[in-house]
Amino acid sequence: MKRPFSKWSIAxxxxxxxxxxxxxxxxxxxxxxxxxxxxFLVLGVIFSFIAFLKNExxxxxxxxxxxxxxxxxxxxxxxxxxxxxxxxxxxxxx
Numbered sequence: 858m859k860r861p862f863s864k865w866s867i868a869x870x871x872x873x874x875x876x877x878x879x880x881x882x883x884x885x886x887x888x889x890x891x892x893x894x895x896x897f898l899v900l901g902v903i904f905s906f907i908a909f910l911k912n913e914x915x916x917x918x919x920x921x922x923x924x925x926x927x928x929x930x931x932x933x934x935x936x937x938x939x940x941x942x943x944x945x946x947x948x949x950x951x
Contacts, residue, residue, distance in 0.1 A: 870898060895943065
């Protein structure tokens with residue numbers, strides 16, 4: 858049985874959130890963890906948009922899309938300089 862894209866999006870959002878919490882709990886920035894967390898968050902949003910496009914039933918697709926923006930809002934409010942550091946670091950990688 859195929860899992861709906863909304864469940865995959867929730868799973869990726871949770872993995873991304875866990876990666877950012879692990880990074881936040883340490884005293885220094887662990888760049889690979891931030892990269893993995895960012896990738897998971899982006900994958901979660903992509904799967905949420907795919908769920909919207911396929912008209913999946915339920916509200917899980919909405920929860921994962923909204924939680925992506927809430928996680929980014931919390932990151933900006935709690936650690937604004939870390940968010941700038943992450944964006945600069947990601948820009949230099951890609």
